Amino acid sequence: xxxxxxxxxxxxxxxxxxxxxxxxxxxxxxxxxxxxxxxxxxxxxxxxxxxxxxxxxxxxxxxxxxxxxxxxxxxxxxxxxxxxxxxxxxxxxxxxxxxxxxxxxxxxxxxxxxxxxxxxxxxxxxxxxxxxxxxxxxxxxxxxxxxxxxxxxxxxxxxxxxxxxxxxxxxxxxxxxxxxxxxxxxxxxxxxxxxxxxxxxxxxxxxxxxxxxx
Amino acid sequence: xxxxxxxxxxxxxxxxxxxxxxxxxxxxxxxxxxxxxxxxxxxxxxxxxxxxxxxxxxxxxxxxxxxxxxxxxxxxxxxxxxxxxxxxxxxxxxxxxxxxxxxxxxxxxxxxxxxxxxxxxxxxxxxxxxxxxxxxxxxxxxxxxxxxxxxxxxxxxxxxxxxxxxxxxxxxxxxxxxxxxxxxxxxxxxxxxxxxxxxxxxxxxxxxxxxxxxxxxxxxxx
Amino acid sequence: xxxxxxxxxxxxxxxxxxxxxxxxxxxxxxxxxxxxxxxxxxxxxxxxxxxxxxxxxxxxxxxxxxxxxxxxxxxxxxxxxxxxxxxxxxxxxxxxxxxxxxxxxxxxxxxxxxxxxxxxxxxxxxxxxxxxxxxxxxxxxxxxxxxxxxxxxxxxxxxxxxxxxxxxxxxxxxxxxxxxxxxxxxxxxxxxxxxxxxxxxxxxxxxxxxxxxxxxxxxxxxxxxxxxxxxxxxxxxxxxxxxxxxxxxx
Numbered sequence: 001x002x003x004x005x006x007x008x009x010x011x012x013x014x015x016x017x018x019x020x021x022x023x024x025x026x027x028x029x030x031x032x033x034x035x036x037x038x039x040x041x042x043x044x045x046x047x048x049x050x051x052x053x054x055x056x057x058x059x060x061x062x063x064x065x066x067x068x069x070x071x072x073x074x075x076x077x078x079x080x081x082x083x084x085x086x087x088x089x090x091x092x093x094x095x096x097x098x099x100x101x102x103x104x105x106x107x108x109x110x111x112x113x114x115x116x117x118x119x120x121x122x123x124x125x126x127x128x129x130x131x132x133x134x135x136x137x138x139x140x141x142x143x144x145x146x147x148x149x150x151x152x153x154x155x156x157x158x159x160x161x162x163x164x165x166x167x168x169x170x171x172x173x174x175x176x177x178x179x180x181x182x183x184x185x186x187x188x189x190x191x192x193x194x195x196x197x198x199x200x201x202x203x204x205x206x207x208x209x210x211x212x213x214x
Numbered sequence: 215x216x217x218x219x220x221x222x223x224x225x226x227x228x229x230x231x232x233x234x235x236x237x238x239x240x241x242x243x244x245x246x247x248x249x250x251x252x253x254x255x256x257x258x259x260x261x262x263x264x265x266x267x268x269x270x271x272x273x274x275x276x277x278x279x280x281x282x283x284x285x286x287x288x289x290x291x292x293x294x295x296x297x298x299x300x301x302x303x304x305x306x307x308x309x310x311x312x313x314x315x316x317x318x319x320x321x322x323x324x325x326x327x328x329x330x331x332x333x334x335x336x337x338x339x340x341x342x343x344x345x346x347x348x349x350x351x352x353x354x355x356x357x358x359x360x361x362x363x364x365x366x367x368x369x370x371x372x373x374x375x376x377x378x379x380x381x382x383x384x385x386x387x388x389x390x391x392x393x394x395x396x397x398x399x400x401x402x403x404x405x406x407x408x409x410x411x412x413x414x415x416x417x418x419x420x421x422x423x424x425x426x427x428x429x430x431x432x433x434x435x436x
Numbered sequence: 437x438x439x440x441x442x443x444x445x446x447x448x449x450x451x452x453x454x455x456x457x458x459x460x461x462x463x464x465x466x467x468x469x470x471x472x473x474x475x476x477x478x479x480x481x482x483x484x485x486x487x488x489x490x491x492x493x494x495x496x497x498x499x500x501x502x503x504x505x506x507x508x509x510x511x512x513x514x515x516x517x518x519x520x521x522x523x524x525x526x527x528x529x530x531x532x533x534x535x536x537x538x539x540x541x542x543x544x545x546x547x548x549x550x551x552x553x554x555x556x557x558x559x560x561x562x563x564x565x566x567x568x569x570x571x572x573x574x575x576x577x578x579x580x581x582x583x584x585x586x587x588x589x590x591x592x593x594x595x596x597x598x599x600x601x602x603x604x605x606x607x608x609x610x611x612x613x614x615x616x617x618x619x620x621x622x623x624x625x626x627x628x629x630x631x632x633x634x635x636x637x638x639x640x641x642x643x644x645x646x647x648x649x650x651x652x653x654x655x656x657x658x659x660x661x662x663x664x665x666x667x668x669x670x671x672x673x674x675x676x677x678x679x680x681x682x683x684x685x686x
Binding site: 082 | 217218228293299300302303
C-alpha cells in the first residue's frame, strides 16, 4: 500500500504543490490530473523515489520509502515519458536488458511474446532507432507484460503516441493488473476506460490554487 | 548483484561494439596527440626518449577524459539511467559495471597501442614493458575518477569543458607515478615503488570512486 | 551537552536566524583581522632580523607561508561543511561551503603570487616547479573546479550537493596530490630550497608568521560571514523575512 503524507514539491523558486496526501490500496488506480507544469511528472518522480519531496513523506506498506530505496524499487515499475530504449539495440535486446536490470531476466521467447502482445513482434530484430514513435512506446510498454508480479506500476502518459488497438490492449492489461491486486498510478490527457473497483483522482491544480489562496 | 553488473557490462560492450567508430576515434586521437610532439619539439632521439613517458601519459589522460562524455550522458538522455536508479540493485554495482565497460573500451586499447607509440619515441624494451604495465594499472584509476566527474556534470551546460576542469587536477598523482615509473627504468632506479603506489591508488579508487559516482548520479537525477 | 547549547545550535542553523548573528559578528572579526595583520606586518618588516643568506627578500614568507596554510586549511573546512550539508541536509552548511571557496581561492592565488615574487630574487626565475608551488597550483584548480561546478548548475539544491561531493573527493585527494608532487619534485631536482625550513628560524620570525596566520584566519571568517549573508539574501529572496529585512533598510 502506498501512502503520501503532506507532500510538497518545489522546483527552483516555484512551489508546484503542497499538502498533498493520498492513499493507494491494492487493486486501485490513481490518476493524476493537472495542467501542464502543475507538477505531475515531478510527483511521479517523487513516487519513484528518484526525487525527495521538499516536505512530507511517502510510505510503502507503512515504512518510509527512503529507508530502503532499493527494496522499494523492486516493488515498482516506472515508465517515464522517455522510453528508455537504446537506439543501437534491437527492440528485443532492449526489452531483455530492461527486464534483467529490474531483476526479472526474460528469455528470448517470453520477451518476444511480450512484444507480440503489443503487436511489434515483427520489429523485434530491428534497432530501436528505426522504429516509429508509437512502436517505441509499445516496445517500452512491453515491459509491463513481463512484470505482472511487480505490484506498483507508475506510468507517465502511457497512452501517448499509441493507436486505438494499442490503447485497448494497454487498458486491458491495466485492468487485469488491478484485478490481481496490483496498483497503478498514471497521468494521462485522455479519458481511460480501465475496469477497476476504485479509481482515485488527484488534481494537482486544486493543490496549487489552494496554495495561492492561502 | 554480480548478474546485474554482468548485464550492464554486456549491454555497454554491445553498444560500444555497435558504435565502434567512437572507440576508434578516441584511439586515433591518442595516436595523433602523441605523434604531434616530435613535430613540435624536434626529432632529436635522446630528447624524445626523455619526454616519451610524460607525453604518452598526458595523451592517455586526455583521451580518457574525452571518452567520459559517453559514459553517462547518452543513458541520461534516453532515460535508461533513470531505470538503472530504479533497478532495485545497489547503484554502486551498476556504476562498477559501467566503469568497467568504459575502461575496456577506452583504457585497454591505449594500453595495447602504447608500445607501438613508445617505439616511435625510441624507448628501450624494458621501458616499454613498464609503460604498458603502468598504463594497465593506471588507466582504470582514470576511468574510476572520471566517472565521478562525469556524474557530477551530467546534464549541465558546458559539461565537456567542466569535466576536464574537475577531473584533470585529480589525475595528477596517476600522471606523476605513471610517467615516473617509466622514467625510473631509464635512470635505473627500478619502477617497483611507482607501480606499487599506482596499485595503491587503484585500490583506493576502486573502494571510493563508485560510491562517489553513485551519489553524484542520484544528485544529478533529482 | 546542555539543553541550551543544543537549542542554540539548532536555532542558528537556520539561515534566517544566522543572518543577524553573522551581521553582528562580522565587524568584530574584520577588526581583529586588521589589528592582527597590522601587528604581524610590523613584526615581519621591522622587527624580524634580516636573513643572512637571502637578505630582505625572505620577508615575503611572512605572507606566503600563512597564505599557503590558510589555502589548504580552508579547503578542509569547506570539505567539512560540505560533508555536514550532505549528511544532515542543512542548507546553511552548504551556503558556508559556497561562501568559503572564493576566500580559499584568493589565498591560494596569493600564495602562488608571492611564491613567484620570492622565486625571482632567490632562484632567478618567476616560476619554479617546486613541490609547494606546484601543489598550490593544483589546489587553485580544485577551487576553480568547485566554483565552476556550482556556477554551472542552475538548480540550487543540486548545485549544493554536487559541490559537496566534489569537495569531499578533493579532500581525500589533497594529501595524495601533495605527497605525489613532493615525491616528484625530490626525484627531479634533488633537495630543493624549501621556504619553510628557511635557515634557522628565529623566534621573532616564527612569531610574525603565526600572527599573520591568525590575522588571515580572522579575515577568512569575516569574509566568509559577509559572503554567507549575501548568499542567504539571494537564496531566501522570496521569503517574507528577507522582504522585511530589505524593506527595513531602505
